[in-house]
Every structure is written in C-alpha cells, then in structure tokens.
Amino acid sequence: MACLAEYGWAGSTVAVVAERAGVSRGAAQHHFPTREDLFTAAVEYVAEERSSALRALVPAGPAHRRAAVEGIVALYTGPLFRAALHLWVAASDEDQLRPRVTELEARVGRESHRIAVELLGADESVPGVRETVQGLLDMARGLGLATLLTDDARRRERVVAEWARILDGVLG
Template identity: 80%
Template sequence: MGAVTTDADDERVERLPKQDRSRATRQRLLEAAVACLAERGWAGSTVSVVAERAGVSRGAAQHHFPTREDLFTAAVEYVAEERSTAIRELFPQGTAAADRPAVISALVDLYTGPLFRAALHLWVAASNEEQLRPRVTELEARVGRETHRIAVELLAADESRPGVRETVQGLLDMARGLGLANLLTDDTGRRDRVIAQWSEILDREIRG
C-alpha cells in the first residue's frame, strides 16, 4: 500500500477509459493517504505529500478531494471497507462454533497494522481540529456498527439473549486495546492467550 508508482503503472492508467482512470487515480490517492497518515501522522500528511506519493498532481488530488479533511476521512473509510470485505472472504460460508477462535483472531487483526495506525492519527487530529471532529466521529460510528454487525454474523451470536450483545461489543473493545498495545511492541504472545480466553467466554455466552 502506498508504494511509489512507476512509469508502467502510469501507462496502464493512461490506457484506461476516462471513468476508469478517474477511479484508479482516486484509489491511488486513498491508499497513499493512509500510508502517509500511518507513517507521518496528521501534521506530516499534507495533500501535496499524498499527491506526490500517489504520482498525481496536487490539482488532480484536489479535484477528487477538495479539502485535506475530505481526503483523509475518505482514505480511512476506504481501507476500513476493504478490511471488512477481506474478513468476510476469510469466512464466505459463515462460521461454526469450532471456528470462533479463528473469527476472533481475524477481528483482532482489524485493529493492527497500517489502517489502525492511520485511524489513530486521525482520532488524535480530530480531538484538536473542530472541523475534522464531526467527520471522524460519524465515520467511526459507521465503521463500528458495521464491524459489530460482521462480528455478530460470523460468531453466530444471538443478540436477543441477555448479555450477548455486550459480550460481542466487549470483544471489539478489547481488540482495539490489543491494537493499541501492539503499536509499541510485538504483543503476539499475550494476544494469542487473550483470544483463547475470549473464545471460551463467547462460547459460554452464545451457548447459554
């Protein structure tokens, strides 16, 4: 993600129909924005920096995203949707109780890596930028609802039963905390033990 584009990449884009070229340029900008935000933080991620990384002009970037806030909220949303799609593709037929540890591990993985790092920078920026805060708040609420819905579906959790909804949400809150811990050190060993424990808790709650 966010790799420097090559002349061959540019030639392939130029050969596409106009609408497809526009879509390809937009995607390159979104991926470059996420990479910049993860690596440089909010202060170091300007539209010009992102445009250069994506291999497009600043004018082309502003054509797709008139403001910096437009660009970065769209970027994090784009990759969040990509990750949601990826997790669904891991379990195309849903899951069974025996697969819950794998589902929990995949959900936890949503909160590690460049996407989570980029989202974290966006949250910090939103806490200080009045113009950005409503956009990020709305985005996070939407992403949170979708992630919860996917978790319920993959875990085959019956939220009509008391306590099940809260247990699933607790899992996602815990996953976010594990993602924060992983930013500083490789937390794989402890994370694996926590995932195993949560699998047992969820099995008890879902089975009743």
C-alpha cells in the first residue's frame, strides 16, 4: 500500500513491492500471480483493517457525532485513500483491472456507509437520512482529493465541524 501511495500504479511493480517487503519477487508472485491480484488484495485488507480500527476508536451514537465525522474524514485523507485513488486511475485505463476495482469499491462503499450509519446513530427509515449520510461520505472523499494537492487541515477542521452540526440537525 505504501508503494502504491508513494509511486502510483506505474511505479509499483511486483519487484518494487517485493524488495520493499524484503521478499523475493518469486515469493511475492507465488501468493499474488499478478500486480492486479496484489493490489486489490492489499486495498481490500487495509480497508477492512481501517474499518475495524474506526469502529474500535470512535464510540457510536449522537453524543459522538463530531468524532465520527472526524474519523470518517481521516479514512479519506490518509494514505489508504491515496493508494486507492491510484488504483482507481489505473482501473480507468486498464480493462483487466476495472471490474476488480469496481467490485471492490462497491463492497468498501457499502461497508463505509454501514459503519457511518452505525457511528452516527442514524435512522435511515427517516426520509433524507440515507442521503445525508452518503453526502458525508462524498464530502469526505472530496476532502481526500483536496488533500492530495495541498495541506488543507485548517479548512478541513471547519468543514468537519459544520458537517457535525448539520448531522445533528438532520439526525436529531
């Protein structure tokens, strides 16, 4: 994941990853025959680990909405998102990779939404709540994109505070 985040898709060959991991290229290819296998497995594993960590670190419920928003935004502004973005860009040009990344991102997206609902204490049977939670995830993704170019931590803090306020109003 670090190679993908640092070097992008083009610079992250199996040989580069194997060297960084301290294993032979043959050993890496034994477990992951293609670069596509390696990186889709890595993104999936790290996404699951980060989701578990988020659930463990952020208490669920209305009293902790600001912390939930901060945690969700942190998922999209860190190295995992940067690595995933490189994978998305590669998938947009590589027919062999596209269906794997599309399926993976659909699963990760559903899980992210489910975790957000849980952490926010949201009741999706209320009209507009599902869309508001999805809006939070879309906003967090946008902040992650902005972070790729500049350090916008000060602006991000204000946006997170405002989203927490909006969620309190919408979710009650």
